[in-house]
Amino acid sequence: MRLLIKNGRVVDPDSGTDETLDILIEQGKISDLKARIEVKDAKVIDASRLVVAPGFIDMHVHLREPGQENKETIETGSRAAAKGGFTSICAMPNTSPPNDHRQITEYILAEAARRAVVRVFPIGAITKGLQGTDLTDLADQVAAGAVAFSDDGKCIQTSLVMRRALEKAKSLNALIIDHCEDHSLSQGGVMHEGLNSSRFGLRGIPASAEEIMVARDIILADMSETRLHLAHLSTKGSVHLVREAKRRKVKITAEVTPHHLILTDASLEHHDPNFKVNPPLRGTEDVKALLEAVKDGTVDVIATDHAPHTMEEKNVGLDEAPFGMIGLETAVSLILDRLVNKKVISLAQFIEMTSTKPARLLGLAGKGKIRVGADADLTLLNLHKEIVIDVHAFQSKSRNSPFDGWKLKGVPAMTIVAGRVVYPAQP
Numbered sequence: 001m002r003l004l005i006k007n008g009r010v011v012d013p014d015s016g017t018d019e020t021l022d023i024l025i026e027q028g029k030i031s032d033l034k035a036r037i038e039v040k041d042a043k044v045i046d047a048s049r050l051v052v053a054p055g056f057i058d059m060h061v062h063l064r065e066p067g068q069e070n071k072e073t074i075e076t077g078s079r080a081a082a083k084g085g086f087t088s089i090c091a092m093p094n095t096s097p098p099n100d101h102r103q104i105t106e107y108i109l110a111e112a113a114r115r116a117v118v119r120v121f122p123i124g125a126i127t128k129g130l131q132g133t134d135l136t137d138l139a140d141q142v143a144a145g146a147v148a149f150s151d152d153g154k155c156i157q158t159s160l161v162m163r164r165a166l167e168k169a170k171s172l173n174a175l176i177i178d179h180c181e182d183h184s185l186s187q188g189g190v191m192h193e194g195l196n197s198s199r200f201g202l203r204g205i206p207a208s209a210e211e212i213m214v215a216r217d218i219i220l221a222d223m224s225e226t227r228l229h230l231a232h233l234s235t236k237g238s239v240h241l242v243r244e245a246k247r248r249k250v251k252i253t254a255e256v257t258p259h260h261l262i263l264t265d266a267s268l269e270h271h272d273p274n275f276k277v278n279p280p281l282r283g284t285e286d287v288k289a290l291l292e293a294v295k296d297g298t299v300d301v302i303a304t305d306h307a308p309h310t311m312e313e314k315n316v317g318l319d320e321a322p323f324g325m326i327g328l329e330t331a332v333s334l335i336l337d338r339l340v341n342k343k344v345i346s347l348a349q350f351i352e353m354t355s356t357k358p359a360r361l362l363g364l365a366g367k368g369k370i371r372v373g374a375d376a377d378l379t380l381l382n383l384h385k386e387i388v389i390d391v392h393a394f395q396s397k398s399r400n401s402p403f404d405g406w407k408l409k410g411v412p413a414m415t416i417v418a419g420r421v422v423y424p425a426q427p
């Protein structure tokens with residue numbers, strides 16, 4: 001069946017397009033794109049009040065399968081993604097067992113083909129068992145379908161191992177993604193170290209725990225002339241380091257999460273574990289610096305770090321509760337409301353950071369753009385609609401979001417993957 005999207009405001013940063021166009025979709029691809037398309041036998045979608053963007057790609061998602069299916073599965077995570085406006089998600093390897101070899105990557109891809117409603121791209125572990133010592137078989141993982149490598153959740157502490165990983169990745173043209181954290185400095189902390197952590201009587205994680213590793217990674221990427229992507233930047237110091245490295249043409253890229261752009265460490269006042277994330281929510285000055293970095297392009301990508309946990313696990317007090325919050329179903333509205341509507345960034349910048357750039361970084365051909373021949377992965381946005389976040393209406397299995405009850409303007413209206421409408425559910 002052909003699909004015709006009529007009169008949408010097509011915003012595609014890849015081609016610099018921002019105009020009202022019709023889009024014809026056949027066999028999963030965009031087959032025509034112009035001001036007026038008339039065909040007889042197509043299902044028509046009226047997009048006259050909507051923005052049509054290239055499908056959003058979340059580079060940083062924890063799907064928990066295999067091993068922790070009580071928190072999330074490939075299926076439920078994919079439904080959360082579809083509802084949140086994402087057509088592709090990248091699955092971090094800290095599952096159990098961790099995705100450190102071909103069989104797990106193949107399992108994730110097979111399960112995704114069977115049950116997921118959006119595209120799922122596995123990220124392989126850099127080191128065996130995420131132990132930070134022996135490299136996995138990166139080449140074999142690439143052959144199996146891994147799109148990047150990371151020990152996310154952990155950070156490789158030994159610089160030599162990181163150097164070897166970067167050199168191997170370079171030979172494969174693969175992307176390494178690092179979660180920057182010096183464990184000797186962060187150990188035992190539950191929130192950002194600063195005035196608020198002392199006020200609240202909570203153990204802190206200093207900004208330096210992240211910044212030391214950001215600095216190390218920049219030096220190693222520079223030395224090996226390799227691409228390196230830094231996950232969830234959270235501090236002003238990290239922003240300075242990345243900005244300076246980019247000026248020197250070091251091949252560094254970086255991402256930031258919606259929660260680090262919107263919340264501060266003051267949120268921990270009531271010891272609510274839903275605000276416990278790693279890296280932690282930082283101070284006002286850090287948030288300011290992150291917003292500036294999003295504006296000026298120092299940060300390349302917005303990713304959610306969707307990290308599902310059950311209520312039982314989270315409701316045990318701040319010390320014991322695991323780090324992480326879910327984000328797939330709130331990210332788009334949060335950014336539209338807090339950044340786009342408030343003119344911190346333009347709509348095109350937002351789309352570039354959630355589609356164009358992730359597609360380029362991960363080398364996903366046919367994605368991140370709207371043009372004839374490209375994959376018909378599209379995210380339709382309603383910039384006028386207001387919603388109240390309700391965690392109980394989530395498709396995700398988990399509810400650990402601190403944004404319950406937030407009133408936001410701007411929502412994902414429809415998600416199309418390979419020419420098929422995957423959200424809202426079709427009769």
Ligand SMILES: [Zn+2]
Pocket residue numbers: 152153154179231232278279
């Ligand atoms: Zn991480």
